[in-house]
Amino acid sequence: MILMNNVLLAANIHSDFKAIAIGKNIYSVIAPSYGLPTPENQGWNSNSYFVVTDTGVLVFDTGSSELIGDEIKRAIEAVTDKPVRWVVNSHSHADHWLGNAAFSDSGSKVEVISNKAMLATMKTDGQPSADFFFKVTKGATGKTHLMYPNSLVEQGGKRNFGGVDVEFIFSNDGHSPGDIMMWLPKQKIIFGGDVLNSEWMPILIDHGNVGHLIASLSVVTKLKPTIVLPGHGSPTTVKSVKRDAALLSQVIKQVKVAKESGKSQAEVIAQVTAKLAPKYSDSYENFAAGIKQQVQTLY
Numbered sequence: 001m002i003l004m005n006n007v008l009l010a011a012n013i014h015s016d017f018k019a020i021a022i023g024k025n026i027y028s029v030i031a032p033s034y035g036l037p038t039p040e041n042q043g044w045n046s047n048s049y050f051v052v053t054d055t056g057v058l059v060f061d062t063g064s065s066e067l068i069g070d071e072i073k074r075a076i077e078a079v080t081d082k083p084v085r086w087v088v089n090s091h092s093h094a095d096h097w098l099g100n101a102a103f104s105d106s107g108s109k110v111e112v113i114s115n116k117a118m119l120a121t122m123k124t125d126g127q128p129s130a131d132f133f134f135k136v137t138k139g140a141t142g143k144t145h146l147m148y149p150n151s152l153v154e155q156g157g158k159r160n161f162g163g164v165d166v167e168f169i170f171s172n173d174g175h176s177p178g179d180i181m182m183w184l185p186k187q188k189i190i191f192g193g194d195v196l197n198s199e200w201m202p203i204l205i206d207h208g209n210v211g212h213l214i215a216s217l218s219v220v221t222k223l224k225p226t227i228v229l230p231g232h233g234s235p236t237t238v239k240s241v242k243r244d245a246a247l248l249s250q251v252i253k254q255v256k257v258a259k260e261s262g263k264s265q266a267e268v269i270a271q272v273t274a275k276l277a278p279k280y281s282d283s284y285e286n287f288a289a290g291i292k293q294q295v296q297t298l299y
Contacts (some may be wrong), residue, residue, distance in 0.1 A: 043133035053162025056085030062099030065141035069099025090193025094129035114149035118178025133175025174213030199235035
């Protein structure tokens with residue numbers, strides 16, 4: 001059954017893993033689905049990006065399984081014969097880093113970059129998440145080998161990768177412990193993982209900090225990026241960042257007031273949805289479900 005599912009993965013989605021140029025030597029590999037891994041999406045539900053430098057390839061996020069990582073690697077090889085030398089993991093949620101192992105044989109040892117908080121969470125949650133993804137996709141993700149980051153960066157760290165200047169920006173656990181955004185100051189492009197969004201609602205997680213998330217969106221806004229690359233959905237602009245900050249600020253305020261007045265969670269969901277729908281419902285594909293999830297998390 002596992003072998004059959006692996007064959008189906010190659011047959012069904014191999015052709016969809018295409019590198020799309022979004023800037024000089026910068027490419028996106030956009031997942032066509034959103035939400036949890038399923039047998040239908042075969043685990044491919046998050047975006048990856050890569051930068052071709054003078055001396056090798058820098059990858060940002062590797063997908064939700066080793067098989068997905070293999071497909072991303074093939075998409076890179078269709079663009080360049082330079083080896084992948086660096087991988088940056090945006091955060092510890094499994095759909096963004098379980099593909100790391102696909103790059104373990106890319107010539108010399110690949111540097112996989114994260115920070116202390118992210119790495120600690122990966123080591124706690126990695127294997128249970130891989131097992132869960134395998135189960136819910138009915139084996140389509142295959143047996144993923146865990147490849148943890150081997151290089152740690154600090155807040156505000158700066159690097160030059162093959163002639164490309166990069167700055168690392170932490171969200172201070174805005175979405176999850178150890179979120180990293182990658183800023184290319186010369187190109188004015190920000191790689192955001194799940195801190196940044198386009199057509200999908202911001203995701204609030206119990207182990208995130210919504211106040212820090214809003215503050216991080218403010219930091220990104222001040223950078224004035226020309227291209228914003230989210231963890232899910234299409235590339236977008238800084239307008240989406242401003243929109244998300246405004247939305248979250250309103251949700252926090254209204255949940256606090258409604259809860260203090262003694263309203264139930266269901267009543268708060270209905271109230272916040274009604275107040276914000278006129279302005280925001282057309283801006284997001286999943287407004288109703290997203291508002292419900294945000295209120296439940298904040299309540």
